[in-house]
Amino acid sequence: MVEPRRVVIVAYDDAQILDVASPSGALDIANHHGAAPPYVVELGTVGGGPVRSSVGIGLGNARRLAEVRGALDTLLVVGGFGHEAATGNPALIAQLRRLAELSRRVAAVCTGTFLLAAAGLVHGRRVTTHWRYADALAARHPEVAVDPTPLYVRDGDLYTSGGVTSALDLTLALIEDDHGPTLARHVARELVTYLHRPADQAQISMFLAAPPPGDRLVRDLAGHIAAHLAGDLSPAALAARSGVSTRHLARLFAEHLRTTPARAVRAARTEAAAHLVRSSQLPLEAIARRVGFRSATTLRQAFLDHYGITGDTIRRMPDMPRARAATGQQTPAP
Known part of the structure; x- marks a missing residue:
């Protein structure tokens, strides 16, 4: 019989419960869809007893980390508001160092990257964490290359992810690495997630990159655009929907989103198309x-303008390219 893949998820007081639930739930669904070898998931804490999540719900049935022996497939450290206290726990940090040596790969969700850095496990490596904490991580650990933009980063046998829901994206990437894209798509569909977002998709979408629009009309239109990409999203149609002139609409978008309505629509359509290119075999x-978009030719041009590469290249790339900067001068990710 093939040995199962042992996964130890490390938690602590005030950990984010979604950081535990998303990976463990996705791996469980992978097992139900025939993952071979299957995953065996254990929750580990430094004391072996239950810990309190940040919402107050206890995380029980945890194993004492010092008792974890033998080879591991994956060591995964979660994030949460308790990460600062956890980095100051020498027993926990020592166990992370020990368990990392037993593991085929090491991963962190959100601010769990701080614990890996405190344990010296990411020295000279490229990592990410929640965008809100990226500057603090970089300042505290200048020996680490912190990239605050991607949803998750793979650097060899090291995986790190950004904000809370990116734990699911990271886990789907692990499943795809282990069992191929078909199983990963089955798991994504079972979880009723829209798709497996590629690694280098920005943590913050186009409409969230700036502070939330203070104008309710702009907020409503942003949601309408995202939900009706195939519809009539011309400036005239958007203005008519909102009961304003096209000139006033343009002023609102410039003030609150720092772009024009037409560019906002084109960017939203291009990003959605890139996700479909990566997650499906649709022509x-x-x-x-x-x-x-009116045609594949128009879409190809949009890819070139937005990412600097073609759709065929996006489909072949292991990670998603990044959008060009607003000036159009940024080069695509290698």
């Missing part, structure tokens, strides 16, 4: 129609 013509 470009079908993808173009689904997100509101």
Whole structure:
């Protein structure tokens, strides 16, 4: 019989419960869809007893980390508001160092990256963490290359992810690495997640990059655009929907989103198309129609303008390219 893949998820007081639930739930669903070898997931804490999540719900049935012996497939450290106290726990940090040596790969969700850094496990490596804490991590650990932009980062046998829900994206990436894209898509569908977001998708979407629009009309239109990509999203149609002139609409978008309505729509359609290219085998013509472009030719040009590469290249890349900067001068990710 093939040995199962042992996964130890490390938690502590005031850990984020979603950081525990998303990976463990996704791996469980992978098992139900025939993961071979299957995953065996254990929750570990430094004391072996239950810990309190940040919402007050206890995380029980935890194993004492010092009692974990033998080879591990994956060591995964969660994040949460308790990460600061956890980094100051020498017993926990020592166990992370020991368990990392037993593990085929090491991963962290959100601010769990702080614990890996405190344990000296990411020296000279590229990592990410929640965008809100990235500057603090970089300042505290200048020996670590902190990239605050991607949803998750793979640097060899090290995986780190950004904010809370990116734990699911990271876990789907682990499943795809272990068992291929078909099983990862089955798990994503079972979880009713829209798709497996690629690693280098920004943690913050176009409409959230700036502070939330203070104008309710702009907020409503942002949601309308995202939900109706194949519809009529011309400036005239958007203005008519909101009961304002196209000139006033343009002023609102410039003030609150720092772009024009047409550019906002094109960016939203291009990003959605890129996700479909990465997560499906649909031809470009079908993808173009689904997100509101007139033709595959128009979509190809949008990819070139937005990412600097073609759709075919996006489909072949192991990670998602980043969008060009607003000036159009940024080069795509290697």
